[in-house]
Amino acid sequence: AQSVTQPDIHITVSEGASLELRCNYSYGATPYLFWYVQSPGQGLQLLLKYFSGDTLVQGIKGFEAEFKRSQSSFNLRKPSVHWSDAAEYFCAVGAGSGYALNFGKGTSLLVTP
């Protein structure tokens, strides 16, 4: 069965510092991978997605993610974090049927001045 693991529950970074959020997946075939961000009390906003092709994916708000099949990972990165990036980040994998998104438990990002 497919699963997603986000090893870090909380991450704190200083404003302007670089960021990497980890995501590991377990899935037999090539997965559909997504990163969503959720600000407090809000819905989920899609940051980026990977289906196939170039393993380095560019998203909105200056985020990128790299798909590494050998490590079963899809880590999210940003070179310089802004205070407005403080939010909950969810990695998700889509099944081949396309129905259900399997979400990781999320990583809460705190940005300090």
Added chain:
Amino acid sequence: DTEVTQTPKHLVMGMTNKKSLKCEQHMGHRAMYWYKQKAKKPPELMFVYSYEKLSINESVPSRFSPECPNSSLLNLHLHALQPEDSALYLCASSLSSRGSVADTQYFGPGTRLTVL
């Protein structure tokens, strides 16, 4: 435009009330979803509608009753809820539900439900 709208934003109801949540999208998407999200947890899938037909019911109690009147609208009818049903209810839509590149799900802002 990738907007999914949900009304109301907040809802407080008693355990004997009947209420409905509404979700709307005008992106031509043919799959629509209801998720439930408890605080500090990821969203959990409740229902999937594909081409206005119920495709998936993830063993949701019957006090939650979904309805898809047309391809743009999705309702969730609530009756005799319990306090533990208090959560953020998220609606999402995707272009199709066939596992293609078009299956990116776009989420609405959610309805914050409190059951007293």
